Amino acid sequence: AQKITQTQPGMFVQEKEAVTLDCTYDTSDPSYGLFWYKQPSSGEMIFLIYQGSYDQQNATEGRYSLNFQKARKSANLVISASQLGDSAMYFCAMREVFGEAAGNKLTFGGGTRVLVKP
Amino acid sequence: ETGVTQTPRHLVMGMTNKKSLKCEQHLGHNAMYWYKQSAKKPLELMFVYNFKEQTENNSVPSRFSPECPNSSHLFLHLHTLQPEDSALYLCASSQEVRGSGNTIYFGEGSWLTVV
Numbered sequence: 127a128q129k130i131t132q133t134q135p136g137m138f139v140q141e142k143e144a145v146t147l148d149c150t151y152d153t154s155d156p157s158y159g160l161f162w163y164k165q166p167s168s169g170e171m172i173f174l175i176y177q178g179s180y181d182q183q184n185a186t187e188g189r190y191s192l193n194f195q196k197a198r199k200s201a202n203l204v205i206s207a208s209q210l211g212d213s214a215m216y217f218c219a220m221r222e223v224f225g226e227a228a229g230n231k232l233t234f235g236g237g238t239r240v241l242v243k244p
Numbered sequence: 245e246t247g248v249t250q251t252p253r254h255l256v257m258g259m260t261n262k263k264s265l266k267c268e269q270h271l272g273h274n275a276m277y278w279y280k281q282s283a284k285k286p287l288e289l290m291f292v293y294n295f296k297e298q299t300e301n302n303s304v305p306s307r308f309s310p311e312c313p314n315s316s317h318l319f320l321h322l323h324t325l326q327p328e329d330s331a332l333y334l335c336a337s338s339q340e341v342r343g344s345g346n347t348i349y350f351g352e353g354s355w356l357t358v359v
Contacts, residue, residue: 171353
């Protein structure tokens with residue numbers, strides 16, 4: 127079964143507008159972490175934001191915020207005021223503590239390609 | 245500047261060649277990883293090293309041979325590869341292996357083409 131699902135293979139967004147990237151996950155573990163990474167065409171995987179399963183508040187990092195809905199098992203990334211440099215692939219990932227993906231295994235979704243239009 | 249540096253960034257090799265990918269992390273981390281990213285496939289974990297000891301080999305063919313001489317350096321030795329091994333190879337590091345909040349930081353990747 128898919129652990130991480132990103133249903134949007136690609137999307138366009140107008141510069142300066144906000145965009146929401148969807149991510150749903152599947153786990154039976156009580157303790158887990160959710161991560162978002164950005165991968166430009168150069169290849170580097172850049173860490174953006176982290177949300178812990180026990181965190182009471184949604185994570186925010188600058189223009190990035192994570193809309194964490196635990197009951198629905200979703201962790202959507204919101205990018206506000208999009209910039210041309212935001213054009214990249216975005217990956218959602220999960221790390222479980224006790225389950226199959228425990229410890230060193232970070233399970234990635236298939237990614238969403240974002241293209242920001244001027 | 246990334247805290248994880250990979251060289252070379254691009255490598256083209258024949259199926260009979262022997263080459264190596266190098267990774268160095270400047271973050272003071274204790275765990276290092278190799279991931280493989282093929283076209284249209286999710287990232288695949290290949291190897292994990294924790295305090296220089298290999299703790300994970302994700303059923304990787306023996307034509308890929310990792311080496312971790314210390315906590316800051318990680319190599320991936322390549323020999324008799326196949327064209328389907330062409331991919332982006334990403335090195336990563338984290339403070340430790342365990343813990344759900346333990347962020348993994350990646351390098352810029354090495355683009356490998358096997359001809």
